[in-house]
Amino acid sequence: MYKAALSEHPSYSEEGLRIIFVEDVVDDAELVQQELRRSGLAPSLLRVDTEADFLAALQTPADVILCDFSLPDFDGLAALKITREQYPHVPFIFVSGTIGEELAIQALRQGAYDYVLKDNIARLPSSVRRALRESHERAIRRRTEEILFAESTLLSAVFDSAGAVGVMLNAEGRILRFNQAGEKATGYASDDIRGLCFWDIFFPPTQAQNEKERYLSADRSSFPLQFQNQWLTKDGQIRTLLCSVSVLENDHFRTVFILSGIDITQWQEAEEKVYRLSHFDQISGLPNRAVLRDRLEQAALRNDPHAGSVVHILVELNGLARLRDALGAQAGVALAIAIAGRLQAWKPPGPTTIAQYADRVFAVLIEHVKREDVDAVVQHLLRTLEAPYSIPGQEEIHLQPKIGIALYPDDTRSAESLFHFSEVALHRAQNSAYEHTQFYTRSFNQEISARHVLANQLRQAIQRDELVLHYQPQVSLKNGKITGFEALVRWRHPERGLLPPAEFIPLAEESETILALGEWVLRAACRQCKQWQDQGLPPVMIAVNLSAMQFNEKNLRVLVGHVLEESRLDAHHLELELTESVSMDDPEKSIAIMVHLRKLGVTLSIDDFGTGYSNLGYLKRFPVGRLKIDKSFVRDLVDDPHDLAICRSVIALAKSLRLEVIAEGVETINQLKLLHAEGCDKIQGYYFSAAMSAEECTSFLARDVSLPLDTIRRLPYARSLLIVDDEVNILSALKRVLGRSGYQIFTASKVADAFDILSRHHIGVILTDQQMPDMPGTELLEKVRYMFPDTVRIMLTGQASLEAVTQAINQGAIYKFLVKPWDNAQLEAVIHEAFEKFEATLRA
Known part of the structure; x- marks a missing residue:
């Protein structure tokens, strides 16, 4: 749609411009035309000085209208009113030497784009160019909205005949249309729910707020949305829909959401059944080895060595096979379920997978575990599994857990190798009469042993008065x-010295x-x-x-x-x-x-x-x-x-x-x-x-x-100005121009230096370039806005993204935006005005 609108309004051009100038002084009109031509603009400028001539000139559309405020037989505000009525989209700029601040504000409120004083006529070309660019952009947006509205009308025409569930919502989420497929899938009649809130009808209260935010809080640029969702039917059943949501906005500024959905409930139920049969143990209900391998591969991909290791633990409970033989298969199943439940209840916080590794062997996969915490995790697991088990019809049952541990990437970077190493460690633990746990790596065992030694030494250190306070x-x-x-x-350790x-x-x-x-x-x-x-x-x-x-x-x-x-x-x-x-x-x-x-x-x-x-x-x-x-x-x-x-x-x-x-x-x-x-x-x-x-x-x-x-108290307030620019000659030129105004001027060529100055001095105004090497000027001023909200923020730059600057201005991060090369008088006036604004906050 935007491309279609753009094709009707080609790219911005300054060729063939037609400007109407309502002005009774011929010399002033010639001066304006000379200034426009000097700046590179070569418009056809038609001067008129009466209302009749102005109305006649408007018979041919103009690109810009310039107007003196005071005329012998005509009034500038009257000319503005005529323009707003006949050509509301044509920029109207006052060019006057007599307009005061109150009249200027009144003119802007009534629709004038800008006003330029005749004693500062050098500013007119830039004002005209901005007006032309913005007018061009508005024309494209208007046409885009017209095209969108036409497409919205077409969509409504075919909406009811669609085979998928279809719902049309207004900006508040109230149902405008509900098609026949939707009635069939949900049991609701269109007439019964039209005008009601969509999320209140098809979702339980616990889910309604999330659905509301999906539509009303989402960034418009993220549409169309595709997602899977669960709806409630009229009789309370749950249906799964594969949904797509688009958004339309017409020239009346009304938002319309178009939702279409395919009912995949039966297909999903069949798919889930097949998945569980192939990925979960049918007795314990835990994920099987295939799922465990997949989880390990995912953990390996996202593993951050600084965050810790991935720990793979295999658990086998001695006596489980013997009890199953003695008490029967049903008792064995009950014990397996009890063990699985206990492991699930024990599961530590963070990414953890409990799985059925093999018959009578369980697996635990834990991510982001610090090396020094592994032993504590294993000991906690050991105590959890050692507690007696209760199954129907039997006395308390005691099982002795044996645990084998391997770590990624400490021991290996291969999933199969990690499985093998943990199996070897488990086998070693099974063969030991005294050790219930076994790590695969000898070096890690030595480290764990060293920690145990240090813990014992600490107990003795307290008794031996080896501790000291600082x-x-x-x-x-x-x-x-x-x-x-x-x-x-x-701790004054006898061998390692003073320990923190x-x-x-x-x-x-x-x-x-x-x-x-x-x-x-x-x-x-x-x-x-x-x-x-x-x-x-x-x-x-x-x-x-x-x-x-x-x-x-x-x-x-x-x-x-x-x-x-x-x-x-x-x-x-x-x-x-x-x-x-x-x-x-x-x-x-x-x-x-x-x-x-x-x-x-x-x-x-x-x-x-x-x-x-x-x-x-x-x-x-x-x-x-x-x-x-x-x-x-x-x-x-x-x-x-x-x-x-x-x-x-x-x-x-x-x-x-x-x-x-x-x-x-x-x-x-x-x-x-x-x-x-x-x-x-x-x-x-x-x-x-x-x-x-x-x-x-x-x-x-x-x-x-x-x-x-x-040394830490801020000095009494002086008119302190901070200039941030990485070009030394620019800093010198700005200091030379602004120094004559008596300001206390600080300069910084790096953003870090700027924050250093801001923290030490009471800065009233900050003036920064956009193209700083360590941070864009817009980002710097955005930070200053939050950290020092009273400091007035001005950007002076020769290169800047119009979109970034506009966004910063709209968000309040920038008070004024000036362009290099600057006009000294204009710059001094803006800085003076900024200090008056800052000092007004001090008096408030």
Whole structure:
């Protein structure tokens, strides 16, 4: 349809243009014609100065109409009204020296395309060209809509005779037409459902909203849509239809959806039966080996080594064959079904396949498993299968699982080889009287063994006092003072030196050593905090992390009370940090635990806030005093609008709930300045200090080391202009032109430098080129829009996609669009106007 319309309106041309100029001053008309010709336009320009002459001139269509605003015997607005009535699609441009701002706005509202002042007549050619291009595009769109309407009419004529189910919907989804095939398939009569909402008739309430969004929320460019769908008939049966949906829009701007569907219910039922017979075990109902191989090949294709390995586990339960022989085939079938059900219930989160590998052998295929987590997964599976089984008519049955494991791509990159290697590992496990699990690779077994050794050494390390605490300062952004420390545990390993917590905390959680470790950290941190107080140092808070296992320990409140009593530390100097995920696992239980802890007088905080899935309804009930913004959001705070938005939201949320906010992982001055400007209360990170020994912290407190706030406060507002362009000569020229206006001018040749300046200074206006090497100007201004919404955004470029710029303007990312080479006076006027706009927001 668009091509048909385009053939009637060939590509845009400036040849043979006819312009009518309503003007009583001959010299002004000649000046306009000279300016148009100088710019490359050579129109036939007809000057008229009376209403009668204007009406006569309109007998021959014009491409553009120019008009002075004030005429001795004629009025510009009257000429505009005549044009709108007779030729509403012809661009009308005022060219005047007397039109004021209010009259100009009135003229634009009544349909004028633009107005050009006679003392800035150099702008007229570009205005005429834009008007001609837009008029050309509108003509094509109008013809396209006419063709679409004609085709819609033709479609309606043949609609009712179609053999497939046919439904026609209006823009709100109400049924306009319903053909005979649809009546036959669904049992609904057309007259009974016409005017009713389509998704309310043929779909249950749980599915109706999704269907509504499919039609009303889909991008129009994605049509026609093809999909398979299930409809409800009048008597409640489910029919499967293969559907196709197209969309029509006529010149009345009414959307019409045309849906056609083929009823494939019986064919699909037959196909599903054949598929299940060939791809699933008939006893357990699990996928068979063919499906498993296909899943493995798919997993191999999408495997990301950084995300982990693909683990293939074979499981055989010793004694299953003997029990089947002793108790009969039916008992064997019941046991097989029970094992399959238990495996399905155990299935870990993430992509996992449970399959019937062979008779009495089951398979588990798990994707994205970290090497260090494989042993924990296998041990959990082992415990699940060791639990006794119950089948009708029999006492509890105990089966001993034997497990063989192979990994992709650690062991092999072939599906068949992986199957073979896991079979070898299973065979080795079957032959061992003591080992229930066996990995194929010797090196991996050695690694697992090493982890077991390290876990045992950790238990001994707690007893031998090989652990040590380091402390990272937490600093107030109100006065720059140290207000507290977070206690972070280290392990002085006798052979490997000082180990960070990432190397042994996961082991502690797996082996339940975390309870003893957490108690040690709590006692040591409280003793140290009290020691600083006894030394006469400024009082500070000490923050201690609680693990999930600690938090759920029933004696936690008693333990905290004993530790405070032993250390003689006032409870209000202790802060316990809970991860967001732990606190939301069972919110009601978490609230009860928190209330007990708060009764002791300790402060509670939510650590790593934003990384979990908090329910705000529960969060407002948590008796916490502080939220900690996770460092993953602080890392790219300066140049990522999403991270800045998250930080702003957390700060705003905390303020509304009267909570303090502390940001972790602050490493740069720019991060610090933005957080300070957004109202963050405290920071913690390498910018101020890494975690230190107790002795170093003592020195910090004794010397009253603080954060110099003068370095992070934004300077008082000045008219600050940021110019972004990768061409040095352009930056110099712009500084030379705009410098005489007294602006404080910053320049950047890279986008990264621009964000650096924006984070450190109160920028009122940003002027950028489009063709930047590291990011298009439209994308830069879109980010600035979200991160610094009051900053006025202007694009100055010689090369830009009209579509991209138009979209950016429509979305509000660009305030003005200027073209290189620029007119100095126009540029200065636009920048001046932009600063007035920015300063108006400051006064609001």
